[in-house]
Amino acid sequence: MTLARTALRGTVFTTLTTVALLAAQPAAAQEGEGAFTLLGRMIFGWGTPKVAIDTPQAVTVIDQEDLDEEQPRTIGDLFANVPGVQAAGASARALGQAFNIRGIGNAEQAGVQNRIIVTVDGAVKFFEQYRTGSFFGDPELYKRVEVLRGPASSTLYGSGAIGGVVAFTTKDATDFIPEGARGALKFKGAYDSNGDGTIGTVTLAQKFGENADLLASFSTGSSGDMKDGGGATIPATEGERWSALVKGNYRFGEAGDQRVTLSASRTDSDLDDAAVAQTGGAVATYFGTSDLHAIDDTVTLSYAHEGAGNPWLDLEATLSYSKTSTERDNFTLGMYCSSGTYQVLCPNTASYETTALKVENTIEMSAGAWENYLTFGAQLSHQNRFATSSLGALAFHPGGTEDKLGLYVQGEFVWNEKLTITPGLRLDRSWLSPDASAAAAGARDIDGTALSPKIAALYDLNQNWGVFGSVAKTERMPTLDELYQSDGRGTAGRTPSLDLDKEKALTVEAGLTYQREGWLSAGDSFTAKATLFHNDLKDLIAANPSGSVNVPYFHNIDRAKIWGAELEAAYEAERWFGQLALSQVRSKDKSTGKVLTDTPAKNIALTLGAKFPDQALRMGWRVQGFGGITTASTTTSAAGYALHDAFVSWKPEEGALAGLELNLTVENLFDREYRNNLALDNGVGRNVKLSLAKAVTW
Numbered sequence: 197m198t199l200a201r202t203a204l205r206g207t208v209f210t211t212l213t214t215v216a217l218l219a220a221q222p223a224a225a226q227e228g229e230g231a232f233t234l235l236g237r238m239i240f241g242w243g244t245p246k247v248a249i250d251t252p253q254a255v256t257v258i259d260q261e262d263l264d265e266e267q268p269r270t271i272g273d274l275f276a277n278v279p280g281v282q283a284a285g286a287s288a289r290a291l292g293q294a295f296n297i298r299g300i301g302n303a304e305q306a307g308v309q310n311r312i313i314v315t316v317d318g319a320v321k322f323f324e325q326y327r328t329g330s331f332f333g334d335p336e337l338y339k340r341v342e343v344l345r346g347p348a349s350s351t352l353y354g355s356g357a358i359g360g361v362v363a364f365t366t367k368d369a370t371d372f373i374p375e376g377a378r379g380a381l382k383f384k385g386a387y388d389s390n391g392d393g394t395i396g397t398v399t400l401a402q403k404f405g406e407n408a409d410l411l412a413s414f415s416t417g418s419s420g421d422m423k424d425g426g427g428a429t430i431p432a433t434e435g436e437r438w439s440a441l442v443k444g445n446y447r448f449g450e451a452g453d454q455r456v457t458l459s460a461s462r463t464d465s466d467l468d469d470a471a472v473a474q475t476g477g478a479v480a481t482y483f484g485t486s487d488l489h490a491i492d493d494t495v496t497l498s499y500a501h502e503g504a505g506n507p508w509l510d511l512e513a514t515l516s517y518s519k520t521s522t523e524r525d526n527f528t529l530g531m532y533c534s535s536g537t538y539q540v541l542c543p544n545t546a547s548y549e550t551t552a553l554k555v556e557n558t559i560e561m562s563a564g565a566w567e568n569y570l571t572f573g574a575q576l577s578h579q580n581r582f583a584t585s586s587l588g589a590l591a592f593h594p595g596g597t598e599d600k601l602g603l604y605v606q607g608e609f610v611w612n613e614k615l616t617i618t619p620g621l622r623l624d625r626s627w628l629s630p631d632a633s634a635a636a637a638g639a640r641d642i643d644g645t646a647l648s649p650k651i652a653a654l655y656d657l658n659q660n661w662g663v664f665g666s667v668a669k670t671e672r673m674p675t676l677d678e679l680y681q682s683d684g685r686g687t688a689g690r691t692p693s694l695d696l697d698k699e700k701a702l703t704v705e706a707g708l709t710y711q712r713e714g715w716l717s718a719g720d721s722f723t724a725k726a727t728l729f730h731n732d733l734k735d736l737i738a739a740n741p742s743g744s745v746n747v748p749y750f751h752n753i754d755r756a757k758i759w760g761a762e763l764e765a766a767y768e769a770e771r772w773f774g775q776l777a778l779s780q781v782r783s784k785d786k787s788t789g790k791v792l793t794d795t796p797a798k799n800i801a802l803t804l805g806a807k808f809p810d811q812a813l814r815m816g817w818r819v820q821g822f823g824g825i826t827t828a829s830t831t832t833s834a835a836g837y838a839l840h841d842a843f844v845s846w847k848p849e850e851g852a853l854a855g856l857e858l859n860l861t862v863e864n865l866f867d868r869e870y871r872n873n874l875a876l877d878n879g880v881g882r883n884v885k886l887s888l889a890k891a892v893t894w
Contacts, residue, residue, distance in 0.1 A: 234277070234766035234775055235711070235723035241342045241363050243352065243608050243618065244558065244569050249709050252618060252654035252664040253348050254280070254727045254762055258341040260371065264859050265816075265843050267386060267885040268335040269393065269419070271295070276801050276820060276841075279762040279779040280345055281362075284794065284874040285329055285475035288391075288422045288433045291465055291490055291522075292474030294330040296874055297345055298729065299758045299781045299795045300359030310675050311699075312359040313349070317366055317459045317496040318554065319516035320354070320577065324677050325546050326592055327473035332492040332520060333364065334439035334463040336397055336415040340365040345762075346729060347670040347703050348650050351606045351620030352556075354575070355646035356672030358701045358731070366441055366459055369401035369409035374893060378403050382891040384857075386417075390883035391433065393419030397889075407447045415439045424878035425869035431877070432485055435467035453504040456497075463492040472527070472540060475876055483540060484528035493519045507560035514554045521547035535587055535684055544585035546593050552577035567610040575602040581676045582631075589633030591684025594692075596630040596639070596676045614656045618666075622648040626673045630680050639680040639692045646671035646698060654709075662709040672699040674750075678737050681749045690740055693748035700734040720769035731758040755786040758795070773816070775803040790828035797825040797834065797873050805843075815844040825873050834873035840865040857889040 235249040237257040248255050256278045268274050270290045272283030284302045286292030295301050295312045314321045314331055316338075323330050342363040349361040372380040379402040386395040395417035403409045416438040422430045443459040465488075472483035495517040503509025525543040527533070533542040556573030577600045583593035604622035611617075624646045630639035652666035674696045683689030707727040715722045735752040760781040767774040778800045783792040805816025817840070824836040842865055846858040867882040 233721050233723045233768045235709075235725055235764065236721070236766075239342060239344075241344055241349070241352070241361065243571055243606055249711055249723050249725055250616070250654065250662075252616060252652040252666055254345040254705070254707070254725070254729075254764075256281075256343045256345075256764065258343070260339045263335065263338070264857065264887075265814075265845055265861065267859060267861050267887055269388065271331055271333075271335070274335065274341060275343070276818065277775055277777050277803065278343055279764050279777040279801075280760070280781065280796075281343055282796060282799075282872070282874060285876065287872065287875040287877050287879045288430050289471070289474050290329070290435070290437065291332060291467065291470070291488065292327075292329045295359070295362055296794060296796060297343070297359035297362075298731070298760065299783050299792060302794045302874070310356055311672060313353045313357045313361045314364075315353070315361070316364045316461070316494045316518075317457075317516075318498065318514040319494050319496050319518045320550060320552060321492075321494070321518055321520070322550065322579070323492075323520040323548050324675070325522060325583075326540055327475045328522065329474060332463055332465060332490050333461070333494075334415060334437060336395070337366050337413075337439055337441050337461050337463070338364045339367040339371055345727075346666070346668065346705060347648070347701055347731075348620075348652055348666050348668040348705070350648035350668065350670040351604050351622045351650055352571070352573075354602060355622055355624040355648040355670055356699070358670060358672060358699065358703075358733070366443055366461060367399075367411060367413065368443060368445065369403065369411040370445075372399060372401040372411070372891060373403060373409070377893040380891050380893045382889060384887060384889035386885065386887035388419065388883055388885050390880055391419040391422040393417065395887075407452060408445065410444045411441065413441045422883075423881050425864060425867045425881040426878070427881070428878070430880070432467070432469060432471035435465060435470065437463065437465045439463040449501070449504075451504045453502040455500045455502075457500075458497050460495045461493070463490075465490040465492075468526075469528075472524070486524045486528070486530075486541075487526040489523045491519075491521050493517070507562075510558040510560075512556050514552075516552045516554075517550070518552075519547060519549040521545065533586065535591075539585055539587060539590060539684065540592065542585040542587050544583065544590060544593075546583040546590070548579065548581055550577055550579045565612045567613075569608040570605065571608070572605040573603075575604075576600070579676075589631075591637065591682050594630060594634035594637070594639065594676065594680035594682070596628060596634055596680055598629075598676055599627045601625045616654045618650075618652040620648075620650045620652075624648075624673070628673075628676055628679060630676075634680040634692070637680075637682050637684070637686075637692060638694075640694060642674075642679055642694065644673050644698060646673050652705075660710055660712050662711075663707070664709065665704075665706040667702075667704050669700070669702045672701075674698065674737060678750050683749070687746040690744050690747055690749040693750040695748070696737060696750060697735040697752050699736055699752075701731055703729060703731045705729045715767075717769055720767070720772075722765070722767045724763070724765035726764075727762045729760060729762075733757060753785060753787065756784060756792060757786065758783040758792065770809065771807050773803075773805045773807065773814075775801070777801040785828065788828070791826065793827050793829040793832050794874070795825065795827055795832070797836065798823040811846075812848045813844065813846050815842075817842050822870075822872065827873070831876060832873050834871050837868060837870035839863075839868055839870070839879075855891040855893070857887075857891075859885075859887045861885040 275281040283293040284296040345360040384397040397415040399413040418436040470488040498514040554575040561568040583590040602624040606620035648670040650668035654664035763778040765776040780798040803818040843861040
């Protein structure tokens with residue numbers, strides 16, 4: 197890895213040098229597409245496009261400006277300003293993190309990430325393997341992330357989204373080409389002090405005539421082992437990663453109302469001496485290390501017809517392919533490779549491969565004071581789960597296939613621009629089949645149906661205040677892993693769980709919105725959205741304890757509940773800005789009375805900053821506070837702590853330095869030693885992140 201890291205350092209040095217040389221050349225200023233405040237950004241994943249504050253659900257958009265300031269290296273770096281959302285699992289390992297929304301989701305239990313639906317350009321992403329994360333995409337690929345919290349998202353995305361939806365959008369050529377130009381070439385270099393990490397990215401964007409554009413981007417990076425605030429090394433955080441994206445758009449038809457988009461991306465992660473248990477914790481050292489190679493591929497082909505002048509046509513069809521795979525070898529404890537529990541120490545490969553087709557149309561039926569929209573669609577998917585080791589099939593990672601058909605309809609009825617009513621209904625039918633090895637262990641074909649109805653509403657009381665609420669029910673079918681996983685020891689251990697019931701969730705949300713312009717000064721804007729939620733869960737799927745004999749691997753928890761509150765606020769003025777994200781999630785297993793393992797600690801993130809328009813400067817300070825929490829598991833119980841971050845961005849729009857972008861972020865400024873309760877190892881100590889980019893246009 198030393199030679200590879202040296203090469204990567206050279207790539208970044210070359211990139212930074214190129215940037216410095218190009219800084220003296222003139223370039224047109226680029227205009228950002230960000231909205232006036234965080235809650236003023238557009239939401240595209242709810243149905244018809246809406247401003248976030250006018251959506252009858254808790255939603256947040258992370259845009260390119262946020263990504264530039266955060267300089268994320270893992271998915272866990274994305275959500276500091278999003279209430280109710282954070283990463284679970286490892287604190288710093290990119291391949292050991294999963295999503296947690298409102299106490300739903302972790303990186304340890306097989307299958308639970310299906311409670312949160314993740315998409316990239318419309319392609320559904322899913323991966324599960326023993327103590328490994330669920331999403332491996334490189335943050336450098338994306339320009340936008342929409343987070344829709346709660347199961348009301350199930351209508352358009354799929355039954356079972358108990359936690360919600362995280363939708364990633366990759367970059368487009370037009371994000372880099374300013375008005376009046378035909379093409380752009382952008383160089384970016386980045387450095388992290390903690391772990392001595394480097395990243396280099398080159399992006400080419402080109403327009404072809406007025407109707408076509410193409411983007412090609414390549415990024416490569418590496419990092420050494422990182423340290424926590426106490427100076428201790430966070431084990432096995434060294435690694436390398438490269439990613440690439442090719443994306444093209446072509447518009448045609450009347451007034452360009454038809455579009456074809458092809459997007460293909462790959463993230464390739466290579467970790468030597470990586471923890472077998474990527475999620476971290478004490479077990480990270482118990483199983484030792486191995487070399488880990490992970491590849492994440494996403495390909496989408498979409499066709500859209502906006503139906504200019506035709507209220508009955510607003511069609512989009514997306515054909516997608518997704519494959520996430522891992523390969524492990526060179527185990528330090530490979531001498532213990534054997535069937536059963538220690539088969540995890542045998543050289544192995546595992547993958548999830550999904551092909552899907554989604555067709556959706558929206559019709560408009562407005563009359564009088566009512567604007568009426570009806571969205572309906574169908575989604576077909578085929579998923580193949582594969583795993584093998586030097587000893588043959590992996591009992592703890594059984595193979596099989598899942599075929600799924602989903603049909604859905606969602607209405608949106610707006611009266612007098614004051615009242616919005618959104619009912620929805622989705623029906624998913626699944627057919628699951630084990631492969632030959634899983635069938636030999638007792639698995640059999642399973643099929644089932646999941647239903648997800650909802651109704652949501654928002655009413656504007658006046659120009660400033662609004663109220664909203666929703667009632668949503670969803671059901672989640674067991675996954676391949678939950679049905680077919682076993683210890684591989686027959687009745688001497690845990691057996692396939694063929695009689696699992698589907699999970700059921702009934703969620704009620706209610707909230708207030710507030711928005712005002714000219715609040716403290718002329719031209720400023722303040723927006724706020726507060727949400728209360730209560731989630732009644734039945735038949736949650738959980739693993740039986742390791743060492744159990746002649747019992748199913750998984751069982752259903754009779755009843756549990758999760759409830760809490762969120763507050764999201766943003767202020768924007770010519771020279772000042774601020775953001776607030778506050779979340780408190782509480783939970784209870786009704787059979788034991790204990791707090792559910794995946795419950796996050798109450799937390800707050802407050803950002804205050806200043807803007808200097810004449811100097812093209814933006815700077816700010818953020819404090820994150822987390823309370824202490826005790827859950828049913830000692831691994832997800834932790835003491836409270838506070839972190840401080842500072843950031844500066846400089847993006848001159850005129851003169852010889854136009855097109856230059858400088859971002860400096862200092863995370864954990866006071867080098868605090870801490871552990872988030874959803875993480876299994878300590879968090880990263882002080883980390884200075886610096887990125888420098890330069891765009892040349894023609």
